[in-house]
Amino acid sequence: MTTEAKPSTRDRLLEAAAALTYRDGVGIGVEALCRAAGVSKRSLYKLFDSKDELLAASLEERAAAFAATLLPAVDDGRSPRERILHVFEQVESQAGVPEYRGCRYLAVQVELKDQSHPASRVAHHVKANLTAFFRSEAEQGGASDPDLLARQLSLVFDGASARAGIGADQLTGLIAPTVATLLDVAGMR
C-alpha cells in the first residue's frame, strides 16, 4: 500500500489469502478467507473469478516482497559470490522464525500438483526469476558452468527451505558451507 488509508477489500483479500494459505495450505476454504478478510463472498467474487484466481493474485502481490527480502540491492558493490551468499543468509535467518513453513512458492506448487493451475504458474515464474538471478551472478562471477551452478543453487534453496519448513533441519552450519562448496568448485570469485 502506498497510502495510510484503510486497506481496500481487494488488499484485505490478498493478505488473507497469502497468510492463510501459507499457514494452512491451499485447501483453505472460501468462507475462512472471507472471514479473515472481513469481506463477503459476494465481494470476493466481484473482484476475483474464483478462489484459484485470488490465490494466484496473492502470490503475484507478494512477489516483489519475496525478491526484496532475499536479493541484494542492485549494484551494492559486493562480488557476485557475496551476493549469492546473501540470499542464503536470508533463508537461514527466515528459517529461524517459528512460523516459518518454507518457501511459499515451492509449497503452493507441491500442494497443487498441477503445473497449469494459475497459482502454480505464478509460483513457477517467481522461482524462475530467482534461478535467473543465480545464473546472472554466476556468469558475472566467472563460474565454470553458470547454468549448472544456477540449477544447483536453486536446488539448495528449495531443499533448505523445504527441510526447514517441515522442521527436519534448522539449517545452521549447513546452508553456508554447502553453498560455499558449490561456489568454490565452480571457481566463483
Place this chain on the structure above:
Amino acid sequence: MTTEAKPSTRDRLLEAAAALTYRDGVGIGVEALCRAAGVSKRSLYKLFDSKDELLAASLEERAAAFAATLLPAVDDGRSPRERILHVFEQVESQAGVPEYRGCRYLAVQVELKDQSHPASRVAHHVKANLTAFFRSEAEQGGASDPDLLARQLSLVFDGASARAGIGADQLTGLIAPTVATLLDVAGMR
C-alpha cells in the same frame, strides 16, 4: 501382499490413500478414497479411527518399498560412495516418469504443515531413516564430517525430488555432479 488372494478391504484402502494422496494431495475427501477403494465409509471407519489415521497407515505401509527402491542392498560389496550415489541415481530415474510428483514423504509434510499430525510423524521418521543411512555410509566412507554430509545429502535429496516433482528441473546433469562434489569435498572414498 504375501499371497495372490484378493486384496483385503484394508489393503485396498491403504493403496487408494497412497495413490490418491500422491496424485491429488492430502485434501482428498473420504468419499473419493472410498470410491477408489470400492469400500463403504462404514468399513473405512471400522478399520481406521479417521482419515488422518488411514493416511498415516498408508505412508507407513509404503515405507519398506520406499527404502527398497532407493537404498542399495545391505553388503552389496560397493563402496559407501557408490552406495550413496546409487540413491541419487534412483531419484533421477524416478523423476523421469511423467507421474512423478516428488518424494511423498516430503510432500505430505509440506501439505499438512503440522508436525504433530500422525501422517507427518510417519513421514518424518521415514526420512530420518534416510538421513541415518547417509550418516552411516558417510562414516564408513571416511567423510571428514559425517553429520554435515548426511544433512547435505538429505537437503539435496529433498531439493532435487521437490524440483523434479513440480516440473522445475529434470535433474539430468544436475544431481550426479552435485552429489559427487559434496562427496569429494568430504573426502569420501
